Amino acid sequence: MATELTRSTSTSVTNLGDDKEKGYLDSPALVTPALDPEKGSLNTSDPEADPNTPVRPYGKFKWFLICIAVYSTAFLYGLDNTIVADIQASAVETFGSVEKLGWLGIGFPLGSIATILSIGKAYGTFDVKWIYIVSIIMFEGGSTLCGAAPNMNALIIGRVWAGAGGAGMYLGVLNLLAINTSLRERPMYMAICGLTWGLGCILGPVIGGSFADSSATWRWAFYINLVLFAIFIPVYFFVLGSYQPQPNVALKEKIKTMDWLGVILNAGLYISFVMIFTFGGTLWAWGSGRTIATIVIFAVILIAFCITQAYSICTTPEWRLFPGDFLRSRTLVLNYVAISAQATGLFVPVYYIPLYFSFVHGDTGLEAAVRLLPFICFVIFGALLNGQFLPKWGYYWPWYVVSGVCILLGGSLMYAAVDVNTPNAHIYGFSIILGLGAGISQNTAYSVAPAKVPPHRVSDSIGxxxxxxxGAIVIALTITSTVFQNVGFSNVQQALEGLYFSEGDIRAALAGAKSEVFTSISPEVREKVMEGIVEAIGNGYILVIVAGVISLICAALMKREKLFMEASAGG
Structure with a gap:
């Protein structure tokens, strides 16, 4: 008896509706092709590969080593997304340049988003192993520059550089897992990846704060990446096998196919966006010529990018940077928007819960970061629930419903019910709700998207x-940083009216640095300053509330389909 894939609604996807009608997908797109154990590459000639059968050419021990090694890079990528959250004050004390502070948090995700689409295309074109290794080396190079930075500008450049390498590193993990796992087992592997990435994100402030408060100094928050990389070098080079997505295409032709114009415009798009909100209201007045010019430049680049991608200028529809044909898939578009909401619900609390405790309770970097533990535990709990039950239930939209409700509720409570006198237990309770919402849908889109495209488009779907x-991380952190800096500055300036503090003193106070503001004012004035800062922090949660609403809208519009196929015996 042969094993075949059932097509009934009870055991398989209830086909793909509008996606298939438009010729976007056909049924083989739902089947993970088998790996050729001799060549270590995909054998796409077997359209009836059992989705329950592992497809990797490695023995159990080698596969274990590879998993540990690649998951470690997912952890490091998550770690560096947030590790500066509690070292910013120390960096300002070392270098000054408080007006550039916002770039420390935004620089890393900016480097990632500016390169993520081009690196995603590279994974679909060149040898996956070597793109992954080069990305790791870039990440480590940027980390080295951050650790050894002689000034704030070098630190910012290192953050952007590390972000670009980190994006390729994390995309490599996702591609390696998609290539080497079956459709049935993939959600659990993706859940573990999301878990390690999320754990890194959430532990970033804890580890960064620990180094900042120790004799090792904040620089070791970046040097630690080099140590972990060194441990797994043999696995990356000698155990991990190569995989060529286009084995019959010459290297020269592969280079020609890259959408280089799209690469440049995509990078310029995000850089100009961040410049508007990072410089606007701090270095530049909102109505100044420089701010207006930057907004115009952003608009021009955005229009140019859309036109070049829509009409495949200097490229082809197949190789354009942005996979515009994905926009015809309702499922992919809704998952795209929903994961943006999830990322917002994760990253705003990661940065602003420790910030609250740092200001209101005077916590050290480590103490403030430890306050995130309730949030951490429930992000992990939610991610594990998702990885365990998503492949069994098959329905993915309910996860976004639960996520949206929790993010909306938690964000609303953090916005409306938190002030300088709020009991810690209440804040822990609110963060638990937020953590569950951020974790429970964290990996869903990474399991859904590869299953909705043909095998040769898996890397595009992951990218x-x-x-x-x-993109959501960059946008969320940029907007909340701008809100905090501008609203916080206005509130603190009003509270200190008549006390003749300079603008630099106020900016330094908002950075959490040891500022004259906090050491020379009366308790009554200090109370007003704290109230102004807490209000500015709370305003950032408006974005989280919006994210919760968006998640619920996306869930309501998703198809009620059972995505993951099951195998049954047939004659």
Whole structure:
């Protein structure tokens, strides 16, 4: 008896509706092709590969080593997304340049989003192993520059550089897992990846704060990456096998196919966006010529990018940077938007819960970061629930419903019910709700998207979803940083009216640095300053509330389909 894939609604996807009608997908797109154990490459000639059968050419021990090694890079990528959250004050004390502070948090995801689509295309074109290794080396090079930075500008450049390498590193993990796992087992592997990435994100402030408060100094928050990389070098080079997505195409032709114009415009798009909100209201007045010019430049680049991608200028529809044909898939678009909401619900609390405790309770970097533990535990709990039950239930939209409700509720409570006198237990309770919402849908899109495209588009689908996640992080952190800096500055300036503090003193106070503001004012004035800062922090949660609403809208519009196929015996 042969094993075949059933097509009934009870055991398989209830076909793909509008996606298939438009010729976007056909049924083989749902089947993970088998790996050729001799060549270590995909054998796409077997359209009836059992989705329950592992497809990797490695023995159990080698596969274990590879998993540990690649998951470690996912952890490091998550770690560096947030590790500066509690070292910013120390960096300002070392270098000054408080007006550039916002770039420390935004620089890393900016480097990632500026390159993520081009690196995603590279994974679909060149040898996956070597793109992954080069990305790791870039990440480590940027980390080295951050650790050894002689000034704030070098630190910012290192953050952007590391972000670009980190994006390729994380995309490599996702591609390696998609290539080497069956459709049935993939959600659990993706869940573990999301878990390690999320754990890194959430532990970033804890580890960064620990180094900042120790004799090792904040520089070791970046040097630690080199140590972990060194441990797994043999696995990356000698155990991990090569995989060529286009084995019959010459290297020269592969280079020619890259959408270089799209690469440049995509990078310029995000850089100009961040410049508007990072410089606007701090270095530049909102109505100044430089701010207006930057907004115009952003608009021109955005229009140019859309036109070049829509009409495949200097490229072809197949090789354009942005996979515009994905926009015809309702499922992919809704998952794109929903994971953007999830990323917002994850990253705003990661940065602003420790910030609250640092200001209101005077916590050290480590103490403030430890306050995130309730949030951490429930992000992990939610991610594990998702990885365990998503492949069994098959329905993916309910996860976004639960996520949206929790993010909306938690964000609303953090916005409306938190002030300088709020009991810690209440804040822990609110963060638990937020953590569950951020974790329970964290990996869903990474499991859904590869199953909705043909095998040769898996890398594009992962890049598409990762671009949504990273783009949301950049946008969320940029907007909340701008809100905090501008609203916080206005509130603190009003509270200190008549006390003749300079603008630099106020900016330094908002950075959490040891500022004259906090050491020379009366308790009554200090109370007013704290109230102004807490209000500015709370305003950032408006974005989280919006994210919760968007998640619920996306869930309501998703198809009620059972995505993951099951195998049954047939004659």
């Amino acid at each position: 598409f979803i990762n671009a949504a996640q990273l």
